[in-house]
Amino acid sequence: MQRLDIEAPAAGGVAVEIDGVGKRYQGVEAVRAISLSIAPGEFVSLLGPSGCGKTTTLRMIAGLEVPDSGTINIGGTVVNSTPPWSRGIGMVFQSYALFPHMTVFENIAFGLKMRGEPAQNIKTAVNDVMELVHLSELPDRLPSQLSGGQRQRVALARALVIKPRVLLLDEPLGALDRKLREQMQVELKLIQRQAGVTTVLVTHDQEEALTLSDRIVVMSSGQIVQIGSPSDIYSRPANQFVADFVGMSNLMRARTALVEGNRVSVRFPNGRSYIAQNDVSVAHPCDVDVFVRPESIKLVRRPDASSAKLSGTVEHIVYAGASTYAHVSAGLEKPVLVCLNQKQLDASAVGIGDHLSLDWDEADSLLMPALVDKCARRTS
Amino acid sequence: MRTVRSKLLISALLAPAVLISLVMIAAIATTLGISFLRQFPGDLRLTLANYAAFLSQPFLLKAAYHTMALGLVVTAVCVILGYPVAWFLVKRDTRFRNAVFLIVLAPLLVSIVVRTVGWIIILGNEGLVNAILISLGMIDSSLQLMRSFWTVVVGLVHVLLPFMILSISSVLSKIDDDVTEAAMLLGARPLTTFLKITLPMSMQGVAAGSIIVFALTIGAYLTPIWLGRGNVNVLAISIQEQALISVEWPAAAASAVLLTIMALAFMAIFLASIRRMTRR
Numbered sequence: 086m087q088r089l090d091i092e093a094p095a096a097g098g099v100a101v102e103i104d105g106v107g108k109r110y111q112g113v114e115a116v117r118a119i120s121l122s123i124a125p126g127e128f129v130s131l132l133g134p135s136g137c138g139k140t141t142t143l144r145m146i147a148g149l150e151v152p153d154s155g156t157i158n159i160g161g162t163v164v165n166s167t168p169p170w171s172r173g174i175g176m177v178f179q180s181y182a183l184f185p186h187m188t189v190f191e192n193i194a195f196g197l198k199m200r201g202e203p204a205q206n207i208k209t210a211v212n213d214v215m216e217l218v219h220l221s222e223l224p225d226r227l228p229s230q231l232s233g234g235q236r237q238r239v240a241l242a243r244a245l246v247i248k249p250r251v252l253l254l255d256e257p258l259g260a261l262d263r264k265l266r267e268q269m270q271v272e273l274k275l276i277q278r279q280a281g282v283t284t285v286l287v288t289h290d291q292e293e294a295l296t297l298s299d300r301i302v303v304m305s306s307g308q309i310v311q312i313g314s315p316s317d318i319y320s321r322p323a324n325q326f327v328a329d330f331v332g333m334s335n336l337m338r339a340r341t342a343l344v345e346g347n348r349v350s351v352r353f354p355n356g357r358s359y360i361a362q363n364d365v366s367v368a369h370p371c372d373v374d375v376f377v378r379p380e381s382i383k384l385v386r387r388p389d390a391s392s393a394k395l396s397g398t399v400e401h402i403v404y405a406g407a408s409t410y411a412h413v414s415a416g417l418e419k420p421v422l423v424c425l426n427q428k429q430l431d432a433s434a435v436g437i438g439d440h441l442s443l444d445w446d447e448a449d450s451l452l453m454p455a456l457v458d459k460c461a462r463r464t465s
Numbered sequence: 466m467r468t469v470r471s472k473l474l475i476s477a478l479l480a481p482a483v484l485i486s487l488v489m490i491a492a493i494a495t496t497l498g499i500s501f502l503r504q505f506p507g508d509l510r511l512t513l514a515n516y517a518a519f520l521s522q523p524f525l526l527k528a529a530y531h532t533m534a535l536g537l538v539v540t541a542v543c544v545i546l547g548y549p550v551a552w553f554l555v556k557r558d559t560r561f562r563n564a565v566f567l568i569v570l571a572p573l574l575v576s577i578v579v580r581t582v583g584w585i586i587i588l589g590n591e592g593l594v595n596a597i598l599i600s601l602g603m604i605d606s607s608l609q610l611m612r613s614f615w616t617v618v619v620g621l622v623h624v625l626l627p628f629m630i631l632s633i634s635s636v637l638s639k640i641d642d643d644v645t646e647a648a649m650l651l652g653a654r655p656l657t658t659f660l661k662i663t664l665p666m667s668m669q670g671v672a673a674g675s676i677i678v679f680a681l682t683i684g685a686y687l688t689p690i691w692l693g694r695g696n697v698n699v700l701a702i703s704i705q706e707q708a709l710i711s712v713e714w715p716a717a718a719a720s721a722v723l724l725t726i727m728a729l730a731f732m733a734i735f736l737a738s739i740r741r742m743t744r745r
Contacts, residue, residue, distance in 0.1 A: 149646050169649045176650045182643035186665045195661075199652035247651060 098126045098283035099160030099250045101146065106155035108141050115141045117307040118155060123285065128277055130286045130294035132318075133304035134330065139287045142304075143253050146285060148172050160250055170199075172251075175244030175282075179256040181236045183228040189215070189239050190224035196247035214246040217276060234265045241273070245280060252277065254286040258293065270296050291331045295319065303327050320378070325453055328376050333410075335382070335421050336374040338455065344369040349452060351375060355416030359394045363452045372455035379410060380424040381449035384435060385442040393442030397421065401437055411435055413443060500718035515719035525703055525720065532699040533727060535614070536683040539621045543678045544671055546622065547629035551670070554630070555637040569630050577624055581691045584620050585611070588692075612696040620688040625681055629674035636670025637663075665742065672739045676732055683728055700724045 101123040108116040116138040123129050131139035144150040146157060148169035156163050164172055175196075184192050190211055197207045215221050218238040228236055237257060244252060257273070258266045274297050277284050288294050294301050295315040303311045303318060303326075311323035322328040325336055342358055343350035349367055352358035367373060385393055397415030402425075412420040421443060425435055435441070499505045503512050519525050554565055572580060587593045588610040595607040610616060640663060648658040686701040693699075700720055708717035 147646075147650060149650075168654075169646070170652050170654050172650070174650055176647065178643045178647060180641055180643045182641065182647035184644065184648070184662060184666075195648065195653075196651035199657070243647075243651065 098252075098281055100125050100158075101160075101251055101283060101285070102156075102158035103142070103146070104156050104158065106142070106145060106152045106157060108138075108145060108150060108153050114307050116145070116152075119304075119307075119309050120155075121302060121309065121312070123283060125283055126281045128274070128284045128286070128297060128299045130288055130298040130301045131304055132288055132291060132294040132301050132331070133310075134289055136306075137304040138307035139289075139304050140255060141307075143255055143285060143287045146251065147174050147176055147253055173247070173249055174251050174253060175247055175249030176253040177237075177240045177244050177255065177257040179259050181228075181240040181260075183236055183239055183243075185228050188225050188227055189220060189231070192228065192239055193243045193246050196243065200247070210246055211242075214242045217245070217279070218242045218272075233261050234269065237261060237269060241276070245276070245282070248280075249282060252280075252282045252284040254284065256288055256290075257286075259288075259290070266293075273297065295331070303330065305330075320449075321451065322376065325374055325376075325456060328451075328453070333379050333422060333424075335377045335379065336453070337377070337417050337419075337421065339373055339375050341367055341369045341371050341373060349373075351452065353395065353415075353417060355395075357395055361450065361452055362447045365452070367452055367454060374453045374455055376451040376453055377445050377449060378424075379422040380408075381445050382421065382423045383444045384411070384413075384423055384425070385444055386434075393444045395421065395443040396441065397443065399435060399437050399439045399441065402435070413441065415443060496718045496721055498718075499715050500722045502715045505714040505718075515715045516723070518716060519719050519723060524698070525700075528698045528700050528703045529723070529727065531614070531697060532683050532701070532724065533731065535617060535621070535685075535689070535697070535699060536679045536728075536731065538614075538618055539625065539682040540675045540679045542618060542622050543626050543629040544675065547626055547674065548633055548671070551630045551633035551637055554634045569627050572623060573627050577687060580624060581620055581688055584616070584623070584692055588616055588619075611692060612694040614693075614697050616692045617689050617697045620692045621682055621685055624688065625678045628677045628681070632674030632677065633667060633670040636667050636673075640666050668739050668742060672736060675735060679732065679735070680728060683724065 101121075103119060103121040103123075105118045105120055106116060107114065107118045119138075119142065121129075131142055133139050141150060145152050146159070148164065148167060152165065156165055158164065159172065159174075184195065187195070193211045193214060194207050197210060202210070211224075212221070215224065218241055220235065220238050220242060223231070223235065228239065231239065237260075240257070254273075258269050261269060270293060286294070286297060295318070298315055300312060301315055301318045302309055303323075305326050311318060311327050313321070313323075318327060318331055322331060322334075328334040328336060337353065339351045339353045341349055342352040344367060347363050349361045349363050349369075350358060351361050351373065361375070395415040395417075397413040397420075400412045400414045400420055403410045403412070409425045411423045411425055413423055414420045423443065500515055501511050501513070502508070503510050503514070550565065550569060554562060554569070585592065589595070590607040590609070590611070592610070594610060595604075598604045598608070599606075644666070645658050645662055648662045649655070653661060683699070684701055685699070686705060689697050689699045690702055701724075704717050704720045704724070707713050707720060
């Protein structure tokens with residue numbers, strides 16, 4: 086009877102509803118009452134530093150951990166008390182967790198065997214999925230005879246062949262080298278689209294999350310900090326933590342000088358000030374962080390340009406392959422990080438010791454109430 | 466200069482190993498050689514008579530049978546009793562873990578003589594078990610608990626169980642929880658997961674422990690002689706009698722060679738069958 090349960094909604098994937106789910110280990114709250122809705126077929130990433138509760142959340146969806154509070158609903162059924170073997174979930178572990186005493190074929194066939202499928206069906210299904218992940222040549226190899234990338238594919242094939250209702254990926258590409266990882270990311274996304282299966286990826290690699298996900302859930306200390314599309318998370322981070330964790334960013338400490346509706350006059354410690362447009366209301370007077378991505382800052386030759394927001398001296402230039410960053414000392418706590426565009430580089434327009442103006446579009450910056458400031462309470 | 470010194474160092478470090486190996490090879494070679502002599506010392510002509518004599522003496526054949534049966538039974542009992550303990554030690558994160566570990570290792574800290582005498586106190590005719598049963602009125606006269614095959618099994622299991630537990634737990638501890646969790650997510654219930662994943666993956670530990678226990682059992686002398694009291698004659702006892710009581714060195718050597726061959730044959734069969742089990 087359980088068999089039918091698993092197979093019925095196989096194709097297309099199902100919705101996952103996490104409602105107020107919490108988990109504590111020996112008094113320490115690993116996950117604090119988080120809620121999250123995942124649409125059928127959606128690819129969602131849980132992104133955060135180690136210890137933020139993302140893996141615990143994934144393990145609770147899998148049924149490997151039982152939540153202390155809240156409910157987990159998969160495909161319209163509360164599964165809190167459903168054991169992992171009847172959840173119909175496919176999971177790829179960071180370690181791949183292949184069965185070392187079984188061949189590639191036997192590894193992939195295991196889930197179907199457990200479901201009591203007839204041998205002929207198993208053979209067809211396993212051969213199909215091996216083709217999908219480009220493993221058709223290696224059915225008789227043992228895991229120890231495979232490369233890292235091949236093992237990863239076996240783990241993925243083993244999880245996909247049971248036509249899971251939900252696919253869980255626990256840092257599945259973490260053990261691969263960069264080139265292979267990028268190649269596997271593309272394949273993973275293609276395969277996921279093809280199977281249309283609801284997918285939850287746990288990662289601490291922001292690039293991976295940005296590349297693969299329909300939506301990203303940023304977690305910190307057991308809580309959800311922000312949920313949004315990759316471009317949302319990148320260009321409109323909810324707070325300093327997200328800004329800092331995802332991509333490179335400048336967070337420049339300043340103080341409000343005047344607030345009129347959504348027009349905020351911001352004064353830097355070095356005396357420069359400008360008027361910012363802000364969507365969220367900011368308390369006044371209050372310390373704020375001005376958030377700007379390095380690639381949004383323009384360097385202007387004339388240091389006295391009245392429209393420029395800051396001016397400073399180029400301290401050093403860091404070449405990082407596709408992009409080059411200049412550290413500009415502008416009299417703030419930290420140097421401002423600026424991504425140089427190709428034109429500026431070609432003309433050698435920017436050199437160490439140059440005195441330049443810094444400017445950015447209002448739309449590319451955000452004001453974030455300083456985390457430690459007392460007035461932060463009054464902002465909402 | 467440096468290479469000369471490091472060569473000297475390597476030779477100095479290897480010397481004890483080479484020395485011990487040479488002595489052991491010499492001892493085995495000597496035993497093998499003596500087993501083909503008519504009389505030693507004395508008549509040094511070669512003969513197969515010692516082997517023929519062994520195979521024609523029912524007493525020795527019975528001892529050989531007893532030895533192998535004891536080895537198999539003790540090994541099997543150690544696997545059956547030891548596996549759950551090893552599993553508990555490794556897979557259950559409890560505060561009893563250290564206590565269990567200590568209990569497992571305790572027998573190794575006590576001399577085998579003391580442990581065997583302990584079993585005599587417990588199982589003897591005037592021993593603890595008989596005293597309790599009589600005082601409870603369950604039996605009228607002492608049961609014969611000593612002098613049996615199974616008493617020897619009990620004594621040897623007590624002595625050798627730690628080796629089995631340590632071998633199995635060292636392999637079990639290397640099995641990642643991820644692997645069993647993966648099996649469960651693929652639809653395997655806990656018992657199936659154990660039979661299909663954990664057990665085959667831990668067979669190497671069972672094999673290593675079995676070889677240690679089997680080898681030590683068929684070579685055991687003290688426990689069979691003290692707990693068996695002449696009723697459980699194993700080859701170790703026969704060899705001792707041939708060598709030191711009737712002073713027939715060639716006969717003793719032939720028995721020793723045959724014991725070694727039997728042991729190797731059993732282990733080969735055992736390992737082959739384990740390998741087959743783990744592969745499929």
